[in-house]
Amino acid sequence: MHEPANRSVRALPMLSNLMEIGSRVQPFSKESREKAPRIRDAKVVHSVCPYCAVGCGLNVYVKNGKVIDIEGNPDSFINHGTLCPKGSATFQYTVNASRTTQVLYRAPYSDHWEVKSSEWALDQIAQRVKKTRDETFVERLDDGRVINQTQGIASLGGATLDIEENYLIKKLFNAGLGIVSIENQARI
Amino acid sequence: MPGLGTTLGRGGATSFPQDLVNSDCILIMGSNMAEAHPVGFANVMKAKDRGAKIIHVDPHFSRTSAVSNLYVSTRAGSDIVFLGAIIHYLLENQVYFHDYVVNYTNAPMLIREDFQDTEDLNGLFSGFDPASGTYSNQESWDYQRDEYDKPLTDPTLQNPQCVLQIMKRHFARYTPELVESECGVSREEWLQVVQALVENSGRERTSTLCYAVGWTQQSKGVQIIRAGSIMQLLLGNMGRPGGGVLALRGHASIQGSTDVPTLYDLLAGYMPQPAEMLSTKPESQHEPTSTTWGARQDKHVHKNTQQTLQEYIDVTGQKLGWWSNVPSYIISLLKAWYGDAATADNDWGYHWIPKITGDHSHINTSYAMLDGKVKGYFLLGQNPAAGSTNARMQRKALAQLDWMVVGDLYEVESAAFWYKGTNGEKVDPATLKTEVFFMPAAASTEKEGTFTNTQRLLQWRDKAIDPPGDARSDLWLIYQLGKRLKKLYADSTAPRDQGLLNLTWDYEMEEPQPDSHLTDEPDAQLVLKEVNGYYVTQTNSDGQVTQYDLHNAPHVPTFTALKTDGSTACGSWIYSGVYPEPGRNRAASRISDGKMNLDWGFAWPANRRILYNRASADPAGKPWSERKKHIWWDAEQHKWVGNDIPDFPPDKAPDYRPAPDSTGMDAIAGTDPFFMKPDGRAWLYAPTGLKDGPLPAHYEAIESPVQNALYKQQSNPAAKYHRDRKDNVLIELGDPNYPFVITTYRLTEHHVSGPMTRWMPWLNALQPSLFAEISPELAQERNIVDKGWMVLRTPRGEIEARAMVTRRLRPLRIRGRIVHQIGLPFHWGFQGKSTGSITNDLTHSVLEPNVSIEEAKAFLCDIRPGRLSSSEHNVGRKEH
Numbered sequence A: 001m002h003e004p005a006n007r008s009v010r011a012l013p014m015l016s017n018l019m020e021i022g023s024r025v026q027p028f029s030k031e032s033r034e035k036a037p038r039i040r041d042a043k044v045v046h047s048v049c050p051y052c053a054v055g056c057g058l059n060v061y062v063k064n065g066k067v068i069d070i071e072g073n074p075d076s077f078i079n080h081g082t083l084c085p086k087g088s089a090t091f092q093y094t095v096n097a098s099r100t101t102q103v104l105y106r107a108p109y110s111d112h113w114e115v116k117s118s119e120w121a122l123d124q125i126a127q128r129v130k131k132t133r134d135e136t137f138v139e140r141l142d143d144g145r146v147i148n149q150t151q152g153i154a155s156l157g158g159a160t161l162d163i164e165e166n167y168l169i170k171k172l173f174n175a176g177l178g179i180v181s182i183e184n185q186a187r188i
Numbered sequence B: 001m002p003g004l005g006t007t008l009g010r011g012g013a014t015s016f017p018q019d020l021v022n023s024d025c026i027l028i029m030g031s032n033m034a035e036a037h038p039v040g041f042a043n044v045m046k047a048k049d050r051g052a053k054i055i056h057v058d059p060h061f062s063r064t065s066a067v068s069n070l071y072v073s074t075r076a077g078s079d080i081v082f083l084g085a086i087i088h089y090l091l092e093n094q095v096y097f098h099d100y101v102v103n104y105t106n107a108p109m110l111i112r113e114d115f116q117d118t119e120d121l122n123g124l125f126s127g128f129d130p131a132s133g134t135y136s137n138q139e140s141w142d143y144q145r146d147e148y149d150k151p152l153t154d155p156t157l158q159n160p161q162c163v164l165q166i167m168k169r170h171f172a173r174y175t176p177e178l179v180e181s182e183c184g185v186s187r188e189e190w191l192q193v194v195q196a197l198v199e200n201s202g203r204e205r206t207s208t209l210c211y212a213v214g215w216t217q218q219s220k221g222v223q224i225i226r227a228g229s230i231m232q233l234l235l236g237n238m239g240r241p242g243g244g245v246l247a248l249r250g251h252a253s254i255q256g257s258t259d260v261p262t263l264y265d266l267l268a269g270y271m272p273q274p275a276e277m278l279s280t281k282p283e284s285q286h287e288p289t290s291t292t293w294g295a296r297q298d299k300h301v302h303k304n305t306q307q308t309l310q311e312y313i314d315v316t317g318q319k320l321g322w323w324s325n326v327p328s329y330i331i332s333l334l335k336a337w338y339g340d341a342a343t344a345d346n347d348w349g350y351h352w353i354p355k356i357t358g359d360h361s362h363i364n365t366s367y368a369m370l371d372g373k374v375k376g377y378f379l380l381g382q383n384p385a386a387g388s389t390n391a392r393m394q395r396k397a398l399a400q401l402d403w404m405v406v407g408d409l410y411e412v413e414s415a416a417f418w419y420k421g422t423n424g425e426k427v428d429p430a431t432l433k434t435e436v437f438f439m440p441a442a443a444s445t446e447k448e449g450t451f452t453n454t455q456r457l458l459q460w461r462d463k464a465i466d467p468p469g470d471a472r473s474d475l476w477l478i479y480q481l482g483k484r485l486k487k488l489y490a491d492s493t494a495p496r497d498q499g500l501l502n503l504t505w506d507y508e509m510e511e512p513q514p515d516s517h518l519t520d521e522p523d524a525q526l527v528l529k530e531v532n533g534y535y536v537t538q539t540n541s542d543g544q545v546t547q548y549d550l551h552n553a554p555h556v557p558t559f560t561a562l563k564t565d566g567s568t569a570c571g572s573w574i575y576s577g578v579y580p581e582p583g584r585n586r587a588a589s590r591i592s593d594g595k596m597n598l599d600w601g602f603a604w605p606a607n608r609r610i611l612y613n614r615a616s617a618d619p620a621g622k623p624w625s626e627r628k629k630h631i632w633w634d635a636e637q638h639k640w641v642g643n644d645i646p647d648f649p650p651d652k653a654p655d656y657r658p659a660p661d662s663t664g665m666d667a668i669a670g671t672d673p674f675f676m677k678p679d680g681r682a683w684l685y686a687p688t689g690l691k692d693g694p695l696p697a698h699y700e701a702i703e704s705p706v707q708n709a710l711y712k713q714q715s716n717p718a719a720k721y722h723r724d725r726k727d728n729v730l731i732e733l734g735d736p737n738y739p740f741v742i743t744t745y746r747l748t749e750h751h752v753s754g755p756m757t758r759w760m761p762w763l764n765a766l767q768p769s770l771f772a773e774i775s776p777e778l779a780q781e782r783n784i785v786d787k788g789w790m791v792l793r794t795p796r797g798e799i800e801a802r803a804m805v806t807r808r809l810r811p812l813r814i815r816g817r818i819v820h821q822i823g824l825p826f827h828w829g830f831q832g833k834s835t836g837s838i839t840n841d842l843t844h845s846v847l848e849p850n851v852s853i854e855e856a857k858a859f860l861c862d863i864r865p866g867r868l869s870s871s872e873h874n875v876g877r878k879e880h
């Protein structure tokens, strides 16, 4: 089998008009001349690996509104461009046909999902929160001590989220609604 | 992380992985670092190239063991025997770093005469109440104190009540013989470890200790971390380059979610959540007295009641050391939360913060759910149906909910539990009431925001593109939900709704993000600004006061600017300084300089990279050695200088001595590196702050094949056992039906229960299915063949896995008996592109007393060849 042409092309200076395959010298096609790394004209966006806490720097390459590749950031003193298998697969984590990208709703005792709008879901969730909170809120213990809490709602998760997200979760749920069971993966 | 927090002052890794190249010896224990933190491990390899000795102590031979200079195979759950024997050796042979220990630790402090040790009480410390299973009275653990409440000391370390002497007695029976019989480690191997550490510690050399969840996921995890930290303190390795304790964290921002935090018992920056414990007994009748926020109708006085902000500060703050600043941190937090509605007259809105009344941690909450007490649940990027201990119980608990919201990228097990079961088990949706809202989440590349990594480093991510379809950031979800709730409650005058109505909640983007079609996304930079802190009012030299809101306020430069008068707001004081002025988000700064990289990201607190680095210099302020210099006192400039940001008041001279009656930071001497502690010293012995004793003591795992050789007390007396739960049947000592020790761990190619990896063909191709590692001896004993199926069973559940028969697990000889250990990854579930049994179906729900973490690293099971019957009959299931 012949080696694919573009492998040889890469080895040659891009300005050359000729390319060599085996022993034969051939003219460059237009396509070959224009060949360049996919990421050449892509916008580079700086990110951080979403998996473990080593915190490897990522370069996210964006072209035409699409992420086309994700690599380790060579400038990062943490990873110097390297990534482990998980970090290297961040692209497939984000660009993946199996992702659920619609709001899904399962009614009580129903056997299927229904697709809903975000607006509808948010309204419904807000109503559920209010109803449950109003039904379960405790202002005082029997001995009179004020506790202003509800144990009727709980929240779990945060270690994969952003600091800003964690902050708003604690602020709304705890300082606003009086939910006490706000927890995350630090506990497991 | 109370293990580190109680010992040293802060719950974070004391150093950073890149500093490992400065280590002369690296002990990795409770971690498979090469596999779980691969890129961080590259620094270990660099250190090895430079001549450092690498030691791995673990039940399971792994990639980490393979490249270490020394691998020691040990029994899961025996860590404190191993470490306790090292501590004993250092003390007995006087090879600890004397000048460091006597000056920087509480070794010289005198403990009360009525303190009784585990040696006196056969495995219990004084103050244990068997009825409640807690140390309800810890007064005897305390220091002997003078009239100013300051500890009495004996710098000669001879007084029998001084910490060092108490430790000598406490660890006297932790001997090499015991290591042999309990850990299954030969004394020669153990001695090699000790000698490597001793040879590579001291003035000229330093050693690092790395640990991960191999320690934390045990019923005495905090005390194992304490034992490791005590060892490092005795060796003089804390606060120094190439030294310290590196807590290796497993999620991108698990440190951040502990700092900010989303934990029930903490407010921002490690201030405790206000509490009114149900168990606190009223002491006497009393009439309402003056409180700052209206009439209080208490009929009883509770010891340590936290009804007012002042009471909260009295209970949680400290008169001495850095925590004397609690008033400015908590008031600034209340200003950040409640804005103008927080005033001195209403206690800054303190009463709106809910008080915890017990243990509301994750697993306890799951039980409350199971009992029908929790009606609604938010699951944001977490997957308890597969990822939490006793997962079968977790799935049952989800089925008791009225409603739940799942925010994730993929339809994880916790979102699908109502129609799908594990291993082909049938689930009938018609019997399950839970209403489920699945809110598709944005990926980390589709939103901007900050992660805090394992070295306390905040790193900002820019947004690459909009999320697909209706997927949105969790920031958006919470922000929009908050807006709706405020609207729903808008007309309420009920006192209990005023906290919500007064909550500051305006994070609108000033201009839309470029290239984005999203118009209602909140501004993450504004949230970060609030976390950093801002001026609510500023007074100029003419006395003119300017009032600000979050959008136009000047940023506070750092936490020392925070005030108690309500003029500052700050969402998390330890993060203050990350965004010190407009346009200068230091988390987004990316300048590598090849040295300390102080301009790459921002490390809390105040960008200090090695914590407690005052200890890198001797008491006089000079580096312990030229080779290990880090920061030092410059007498001419009258300040601390060096390679790092000093983790010490910048102009406090080494010869500063506090007056006997001094308080706050004035009480901290120029030789006190651990100034978060009230006495300025690292706590070898913890006179307060822990629920299971002032010193680490070896207890067997809750499920163990052997009796505790040290004490009558078999397992951690203060653990939360949940014995009354029928889904939490525990294996009793000596039960012949469950003879094998099992330990769980991660693989490089997957992440926790797989919600971020099992939908990805690249990773599934590398690690396609669940397997269990067993030794050839055990395989033969149970007729299990390599790559064949096997079933693992505990009273909580049964799972199936492929057998990997391997020498990586070795039978250990414990007290003349062979103990087999099994290794089991835990990344699978019934959703995704690669499916398999849920390892967490096997684990129990006994929790560590301080942090309520389960014990997945050491428990018992039985095994047999073959498959689960439900799988065999499930024709549609994909075979590997």
Ligand code: SF4
Binding pocket: A049, A050, A051, A052, A053, A054, A055, A056, A079, A082, A083, A084, A085, A086, A087, A088, B037, B038, B039, B040
């Ligand atoms: S690339 Fe690997 S080592 Fe680096 S942060 Fe991601 S998961 Fe951790």
